[in-house]
Amino acid sequence: MKKSKRETAETRRRIVLAAAEAFRRNGIQATGLADIMAAAGLTHGGFYRHFDSKDQLIAEACAASLEAAGDVPRAFAAHYLSAEHRDNPAEGCLFAALGSELARCDSHTREAATAAFLKAVDALAERYGRVNPETAKARALVALSAMSGAITMSRIVTDPKLSAAILRHMRKHLATV
Amino acid sequence: MKKSKRETAETRRRIVLAAAEAFRRNGIQATGLADIMAAAGLTHGGFYRHFDSKDQLIAEACAASLEAAGDVPRAFAAHYLSAEHRDNPAEGCLFAALGSELARCDSHTREAATAAFLKAVDALAERYGRVNPETAKARALVALSAMSGAITMSRIVTDPKLSAAILRHMRKHLATV
DNA sequence: TGTACATCAGTGAACGCGCGTTCACTGATGTAC
DNA sequence: TGTACATCAGTGAACGCGCGTTCACTGATGTAC
Numbered sequence: 001m002k003k004s005k006r007e008t009a010e011t012r013r014r015i016v017l018a019a020a021e022a023f024r025r026n027g028i029q030a031t032g033l034a035d036i037m038a039a040a041g042l043t044h045g046g047f048y049r050h051f052d053s054k055d056q057l058i059a060e061a062c063a064a065s066l067e068a069a070g071d072v073p074r075a076f077a078a079h080y081l082s083a084e085h086r087d088n089p090a091e092g093c094l095f096a097a098l099g100s101e102l103a104r105c106d107s108h109t110r111e112a113a114t115a116a117f118l119k120a121v122d123a124l125a126e127r128y129g130r131v132n133p134e135t136a137k138a139r140a141l142v143a144l145s146a147m148s149g150a151i152t153m154s155r156i157v158t159d160p161k162l163s164a165a166i167l168r169h170m171r172k173h174l175a176t177v
Numbered sequence: 178m179k180k181s182k183r184e185t186a187e188t189r190r191r192i193v194l195a196a197a198e199a200f201r202r203n204g205i206q207a208t209g210l211a212d213i214m215a216a217a218g219l220t221h222g223g224f225y226r227h228f229d230s231k232d233q234l235i236a237e238a239c240a241a242s243l244e245a246a247g248d249v250p251r252a253f254a255a256h257y258l259s260a261e262h263r264d265n266p267a268e269g270c271l272f273a274a275l276g277s278e279l280a281r282c283d284s285h286t287r288e289a290a291t292a293a294f295l296k297a298v299d300a301l302a303e304r305y306g307r308v309n310p311e312t313a314k315a316r317a318l319v320a321l322s323a324m325s326g327a328i329t330m331s332r333i334v335t336d337p338k339l340s341a342a343i344l345r346h347m348r349k350h351l352a353t354v
Numbered sequence: 355t356g357t358a359c360a361t362c363a364g365t366g367a368a369c370g371c372g373c374g375t376t377c378a379c380t381g382a383t384g385t386a387c
Numbered sequence: 388t389g390t391a392c393a394t395c396a397g398t399g400a401a402c403g404c405g406c407g408t409t410c411a412c413t414g415a416t417g418t419a420c
Contacts (some may be wrong), residue, residue, distance in 0.1 A: 001380065001381055001382060001383095001395090001396060001397050001398080002380095002381070002382050002383045002394065002395050002396055002397085003382080003383075003395085003396050003397080004382090004383065004384085005383090005384090007321055007396085008395090008396065011396080011397090026281070027206070027277070027278065029204070029206040029207060030206060030281070032372075032373060032374085033373080033374065033375090034372085034373085034374095042396095042397070042398090043397070043398055043399065044374090044375095044398095044399095045375095045376090045377090045397070045399060045400085046377075046396060046397040046398070047374090047375085048374095048375070049395075049396050049397070050396090053375085054373095054374065054375095056323070089280075091192055091356085095329075095330065095333070096277070097277060098277050099276050099277045099326075099329040099330075099333065100204070100274060100275050100276045100277045100278055100279075100329060101204065101277055101278060102274040102277075102333045103266075103329060103332035103333045104203070104204055104207070104244045107335060110333055110335045113333050113334070114333070114334045114335045114336055114339065117330070117333075117334060117339075118339070122255020122411055124226075133377085138342075138346040138349075139346075140326075141342060141343055141346050142323070142346050142347050142350045144330070145220060145323065145326040145329075145343055145347060146319070146322065146323035146324070146326050146327070146347075148326045148329070148330065149276075149322040149323055149324070149325045149327065149329065150319075150322040150323070150326065152272075152276040152277060152322075152325070152326065152329070153272065153276075153294070153321070153322045153325065155277075155280035156272070156276065156280045156287055156290050156291070156294075157280045157287070157290070157291045158208070158284060158287045158288050158291045162291065162294075162295070163281060165315075165318060166318055166322055169315040169318050169319050170318075170319050170322060170323075171353075172315075172316075173319045175287050177350075178362090178363060178364050178365080178366085178413065178414055178415060178416095179361065179362050179363055179413095179414070179416045179417085180362085180363050180364080180415080180416075181414050181415090181416065181417085182416095182417090184363085185362090185363065188363080190366090209405075209406060209407085210406080210407065210408090211406085212408095217363090219363095219364070220364070220365055220366065221365095221366095221407090221408095222364070222365055222366060222367085222408095222409090222410090223363060223364040223365070224407090224408085225407095225408070225409075226362075226363050226364070227363090228409085231406095231407065231408095231410085284416085
């Protein structure tokens with residue numbers, strides 16, 4: 001059942017994207033390779049034709065999640081701090097979905113995360129207009145950290161009103177900065 | 178080898194505290210019951226004389242972590258956003274250490290977390306002086322979410338200077354609010 | 355207060371299970387002639 | 388262009404391992420008389 005090079009590359013990509021979603025939805029440790037392979041429409045035996053280890057997939061899946069986030073869109077904070085984002089971690093921000101797990105990942109994964117974070121910081125800083133670049137970058141650092149913390153807290157809390165209040169007040173707060 | 182009631186209660190407490198530390202240090206899923214029992218100076222077989230399940234221990238250990246945090250001390254933000262706190266998750270804030278894992282825990286655990294978060298919000302709000310209570314509470318919500326996000330980001334990032342900058346800028350930012 | 359007995363905290367071995375990983379095998383693909 | 392063969396993506400079963408959980412057993416404790 002050998003596949004063409006193009007099919008092989010597509011399969012590999014499918015596995016990475018399935019992993020990126022599953023990790024954000026259920027956590028890295030809680031997601032088994034068999035789950036991911038099944039989500040990609042395969043059996044788990046074939047995994048090692050594409051990757052050396054689960055750790056390698058983790059690094060690539062996280063990089064893919066961060067890449068998919070892309071540049072910071074207009075009205076970024078409003079969308080980031082929405083109930084929709086809170087309720088759909090699988091399609092949302094990696095830092096919010098996996099923050100504390102990410103902090104314990106190996107250096108490959110954390111370096112990918114660092115690069116993507118810096119890229120997001122720069123993209124956001126550019127939108128701060130006519131302040132000096134250092135100040136803009138500092139603001140962006142603060143805003144991104146604060147936003148990911150707010151989404152995480154809004155997901156932990158069991159009271160829906162409190163959860164909504166966390167997002168609403170953080171939105172207002174960042175609008176005034 | 179039956180133990181006295183007092184000894185039994187002390188043992189139970191020791192298990193909970195060992196779990197609270199181990200969970201924050203290594204993550205909840207990554208920490209085995211045998212690890213915890215060994216840290217408490219016991220063999221793993223005795224676990225079920227004290228708890229019904231790992232989930233029950235998770236809830237109690239998280240509650241203990243949150244309780245140990247206690248009231249919001251003076252110069253709270255400066256200490257919370259320190260390199261020392263960043264480098265010692267085992268003795269630090271539960272939300273920062275386990276945020277994304279906590280968001281996937283059962284309702285018992287998340288309710289304990291919610292109650293403790295609200296308590297911390299109120300304690301911090303009181304320190305905002307002469308603004309009206311609602312505004313103070315909103316500020317406290319924002320500050321606590323932002324701080325936990327900043328510590329988490331500072332732990333993910335591999336560049337020490339960037340990590341320090343995240344904490345420094347968040348400290349400055351919250352000082353001006 | 356002293357004795358006989360039921361309780362139960364803790365031990366250490368065992369359980370089933372799911373995990374990451376490996377492997378023999380299949381058969382379509384790509385390559386060499 | 389056609390044929391023969393090596394490659395290798397994917398399957399499905401198996402591996403060892405560590406996990407949460409259970410259990411028979413031990414012996415000090417607390418209780419009933």
